Amino acid sequence: MNTLFTQSLDIRVAYAKAEIYGDEITQYEAEIEAHILGADAYRAGQPIVPELFKTVPALSRAWGEGVNAAINGGGWSRFTEEDQQQHRDAERQQQLL
Numbered sequence: 001m002n003t004l005f006t007q008s009l010d011i012r013v014a015y016a017k018a019e020i021y022g023d024e025i026t027q028y029e030a031e032i033e034a035h036i037l038g039a040d041a042y043r044a045g046q047p048i049v050p051e052l053f054k055t056v057p058a059l060s061r062a063w064g065e066g067v068n069a070a071i072n073g074g075g076w077s078r079f080t081e082e083d084q085q086q087h088r089d090a091e092r093q094q095q096l097l
Contacts (some may be wrong), residue, residue, distance in 0.1 A: 004037070004050065005052075006081045008037065015027055015058070031059065047067050
């Protein structure tokens with residue numbers, strides 16, 4: 001299962017390795033992944049920046065940009081329209097309970 005924590009950990013590890021080896025492309029890819037994760041987490045109702053990103057300004061900023069993009073209806077995402085509809089349906093069912 002790909003939880004928010006495991007996805008954050010994968011991104012943080014990739015960023016740290018890229019920093020060690022001076023791989024700016026992989027660092028940028030990790031920032032993109034953090035942006036996507038932030039947007040998707042916001043859409044899933046989990047907008048709080050992961051602890052693993054708080055000590056890395058670039059990842060924390062990318063996460064925040066992803067959340068802001070999702071709030072404003074833009075940004076990169078792994079959510080499809082179908083995923084979003086399923087999420088809205090699940091929220092409605094929760095409200096009925």
